[in-house]
Amino acid sequence: xxxxxxxxxxxxxxxxxxxxxxxxxxxxxxxxxxxxxxxxxxxxxxxxxxxxxxxxxxxxxxxxxxxxxxxxxxxxxxxxxxxxxxxxxxxxxxxxxxxxxxxxxxxxxxxxxxxxxxxxxxxx
Numbered sequence: 001x002x003x004x005x006x007x008x009x010x011x012x013x014x015x016x017x018x019x020x021x022x023x024x025x026x027x028x029x030x031x032x033x034x035x036x037x038x039x040x041x042x043x044x045x046x047x048x049x050x051x052x053x054x055x056x057x058x059x060x061x062x063x064x065x066x067x068x069x070x071x072x073x074x075x076x077x078x079x080x081x082x083x084x085x086x087x088x089x090x091x092x093x094x095x096x097x098x099x100x101x102x103x104x105x106x107x108x109x110x111x112x113x114x115x116x117x118x119x120x121x122x123x124x
Contacts, residue, residue, distance in 0.1 A: 002026045002113040004096045009118030012086055020081040020118060022096030030054040033104050034079045035111060036070060038092035038120075045095070050104035051079060059104055086122045093117040 008020040022034070035050040049060045049070040058070050069082040079096060097111040105111065 002028050002032075002098050004098060004113060004115035006094065006096045006115045006118040009094060009120045011121045011123065013123050014086060014088055016086050016122070017082070017084045018086065018120060020083070020094055020096075020120075022079040022081075022115060024077045024079065024096075024098060028053075028077060028098065030074070031102075032098050032100055033102055034070075034072065035097045035099075035104060036079075036081045037095045037097055037108050037111075038090075039095070039117075040089070040092040045108040047106035047108070048094070049081065052102055052104075054102070061106070083120070086120075088122045088124050090120065091122050092120060094120050 003025045005023045030053040033052050036048040037045050038048050039045040047061050048064050051058045051070045067085045072079045095117045096115040098113040099111045
C-alpha cells in the first residue's frame with residue numbers, strides 16, 4: 001500500500017504563489033509515477049501535472065504549463081507543486097496521486113492511490 005499526505009494549501013490573493021507538498025510512504029519506490037490533480041467546486045477532477053520518481057521527467061496540463069512546476073525530493077519521498085501567478089479559477093481541492101510504472105494518465109480513474117486533498121483558494 002501507498003500512503004499520500006498533502007499539505008501547503010490555503011488562501012492566497014490572485015497573482016500570488018503557493019507550494020504544495022505530498023509526503024509519500026509505504027511501498028512507494030522509484031518505479032512509481034506521481035501526479036497532482038485538482039477538483040474545482042462543482043466540477044470533475046482534472047489533471048495538473050505528473051513526474052517520474054526515477055528520472056524526474058515531468059508532464060503538465062496545457063493550462064498549467066508555465067505557471068505550475070512539479071518536482072520531487074527522492075531522499076524525503078516528497079513531491080512538490082509550485083504554483084505561481086495564481087488565478088481565482090485555480091481555486092480547487094488539490095490531490096496528490098501515485099501509480100506504479102512510468103506511464104501517466106490524464107484521467108483520474110487510472111490512478112490507484114490518492115491523498116485526502118488540500119484546499120487552495122485564490123481570491124480576486
